[in-house]
Amino acid sequence: MLVQRLGAPSDFDPLLERVRDARIVMIGEATHGSYDYYRLREQLTRRLVAEQGFDFVAVEGDWPDCDRVHRSVVGAPGGLADPQTALERFERWPTWMWANAEVARFCRWLRAWNMEQPEGGRAGFHGLDVYSLWESMQAIFDYLGEEDPASLEAAQEAYRCFEPYGKRVEEYGMASRFVSARCEEEVVRLLARTREQAAADGPDCFSAWQNAEVVAGGERYYRAMVGGGPESWNVRDIHMADTLDRLLDRYGPDARGIVWAHNTHIGDARATDMAADGMINIGQLARERHGRDAVTLVGFGSYRGNVIAAPRWGSPAEVMVVPPAREGSVERRLHELMPERAVLVFGGPDQPGWVTGEADHRAIGVVYDPTFESWGNYVPTRLADRYDAFIWCDESTALHPLPAHTTPGEMETYPAGV
Template identity: 80%
Template sequence: MLVQRLGAPSDFDPLLERARDARIVMLGEATHGSHDYYRLRGELTRRLIAEGGFSFVAVEGDWPDCDRVHRSVTADPDAAVEPRAALERFERWPTWMWANAEVARFCRWLREWNGQRPEPERVGFHGLDVYSLWESMQAIFDYLGEEAPGTLDAAQDAYRCFEPYGRRIEEYGAASRFVSARCEDEVVCLLARIREHAASDGADAFSAWQNAEVVTGAERYYRAMVGGGPESWNVRDHHMADTLDRLLDRYGPGARGVVWAHNTHIGDARATDMAADGMVNLGQLARDRYGRDDVVLVGFGSHRGTVVAAPHWGSPAEKMIVPPAREGSVERRLHDLLPEQAVLVFGGADQPDWVTEPLDHRAIGVVYNPSSESWGNYQPTRLGERYDGFVWCDEATALDPLPARGARGELETYPAGV
C-alpha cells in the first residue's frame, strides 16, 4: 500500500499511475453534499482527460438532464453556451447533487477543453440513472416527432399505460402486482422500435435509444420497489452498468470512461455486507465485465465537517454538521494515522489489518440525521478489497448548491438516499 499526502495536483501521480491503462475509473463520494469530494474528483478527472485521453464522464444522474449538460460542454450549437445554465435546469430532487458550483466549474473547464478539439474528440458528460421516466418519455416524443413520426404509436401506447399514475409513478409499482396493470409489453415494444432507428449514426438517435432504455429500466425498477428488499437496488445498478457499456460502445474502440457516483455504488459490494443481503453494485459489475486490471475504483471519506443534505425525503436542503466518526470506524483510524488530506493506493503484501479486515465505513445519502450516527450511516467494509484507491479528507466542507428549479423527487432508494 502507498500513502501520499495531498497538497498539489501532482500528488495524485501514484493514483494516476494505477489508472494509466484502465478502461474505467470510478470516483466515489461518501456524501452527495461535500465540496471537497467534488473538487478533488474534478481535479482527478481533469488529469485523466488531459493526460489519459478519457472519452467521457458518466454520473449518478438522469440521462435527459445530463444530456443538456453534455450538449453544452461539447458546444452543440443549439445548447446553452454556459454549462451552469444547463445545470440550473435540473428539476428532480435532490437537485444539489449535480446542480452545484463545483460541478459547474468542472463543466466550464470541460467546455473550454473541448473547444480546442475537433468534434469527434470532444469529451462527453452523461447520466447513468434510471429515474427519469416522464422526462425520457417526453424526449422520445420530441425525437420521433422530428425523425420518425410514423413510429409514434409505440410511444403513445407506453405513455397511455403509465398516464393513469401521473407523477405518482410509485403507484404503478403497487398496481403492477396485478398482471393486467403492467406496462411491460408496451415499453418493450417501444424499446424495440427505438433500437431500429438507433442503428443509424448520430447523437440524437443514440440519446433516444438511451431514453427508451431508461423507460424500460424505470418500469422494472418501480415494479421491483413494491416488493422491498434489494431487487430495486439491483435493477438500478444493472441499468447504470448497462448504460456504461453502451457509452463505451458508442465512443468506439479504445474508449475510456470516468464515473462519478456514491461510494455505495462504485465500491465493490462483495467487500461489504451488501453481498450477504443479495445486492450487487456498479463497481462489482464493472470488475466482472471488464476485469480488475481495466477497472479502478476510488473511494472518498472524511472524519468530520459539514454537508448539504435534507432531514426528510423531498424537504429543502440544509447545511448540516457531520460529527466526528465513531470509534472503530475506518474514518476514525484514518484520522489517527494520516495527514489532513491524502491519497491511498492499495496493493502488495504488506497491507495493514485496517485495510484487510472489516471496519465500519461511513456513508451519508441525500437524507441525513446527524443524531443517527450512533446506530446508522456505517457499513462493514474491507477497504482494500472494496477500492483500488482512497482519497482522504480529514475535514470536509459543504458544497454550494445552484438555484435550481427542483421540487419533484422519487421515493427513497434502497439503502436510503444513495
C-alpha cells in the same frame, strides 16, 4: 500500499500511474453534499481527460438532464453556451447533487477544453440513472416527431399505458402488484423500435435509444421499488452498468470512461455487508464484466465536517454537522494515522491489516440524521478489496448548491438516499 499527501493536483501522480491502463475509473463520494469530495474529484478528472484521454464522464444523474449538459460541454448544435445554465434546469429532488457550483466549474472547464479539440475528440458528460421515466418519454416524443413520425405509435402506446397514473409512477408500481397493470409489452415494443433507429448512428438516435432504455429500466424499477428490499437497488445499478457499457461501445473500441457516483455504488459490494443482503453495484459489475485490471475504483472518506443534506426525503437541503467518526471505524483509524489529506493506493505485499480486515465505513446519503451515528450510517467494509485507491479528507465542508426549481422526486431509494 502507497500513501501520498495531497496538497496540489500533481499529488495525484501515483494514482494516475495506477490507472494508466484502466478503461474505467470510478470515483466515489462518501456523501452527496461535500465540497471537498467534488473538488478533489474534479481535479483528478481534469487530469484523466487532459492527460490520459478519457472520453466521457458518466454520473449518478438522469439522462435527459445530463444530456443538456453534454450538448453544452461538447458544443453541439443548439446546446447552451454556458453549462451552468443547463445545470440550473435540473428539477428532480435532490437537485444539489449535480446543480452545484463545483460541478458547474468542472463543466465550464470541460467545455473550454473541448472547444480546443476536434469535434470527434471531445469528452462527453452523461447520466447513468433510471428515474426519469416521464422526462425520457417526452424526449422520445420530441425526437420521433422530427426524425421518425412513423414510429410515434409505439411511443404513444407506452405513454397511454402509464398515463392513468399521471407522473406518480410509484402508483403504477403499486397497482402492478395487484392487477394486470404492467406496461412491459408496450415498453418492449418502444425499446425495439428505438434500437432500430439507433443503428442510423447519429448522436440524437443514440440519445433516443438511451431514453427508451431509461423507460424500460424505470418500469422495472418502480415495480420493484414498492416491494421494498434490495431488488429495486439491483435493477437500478444494473441499469447504470448497462448504460456505462453502451457509452463505451458508442465512443469506440478504445474508449475510456469516468464514473462519478456514491461510494455505495462504485465500491465493490462484495467487500461489504451488501453482498449478504443480496445487493450488487456498478463497481462489482464493472470488475466482473471488464476484468479487475481494466477497472479502478476510488473511494472517499472524512472524519468530521459539514454536509449539505436533508432531514427527510423531499424536504429542503440544509447544512448539517457531521460529527467525528465513531470508534473502530475506518475514518477514526485514518484520522489517527493519516495527514489531513492523502491518497492511498492499495496493492502489494505490505498492506496493513486495517485495510484488509473489516471495519465500519461511513456512508451519508441525501437524507441524513447525525443522531443515527451511534448505530447507523456505516457499512462494514474491507477497504482494500472494496476500492483500488482511497482519497482521505480529515475534515470536509458543505458544497454550494445552485439556484434550482425543485420538483418532488420518487419514493426513497434503498438504502436511504444513495
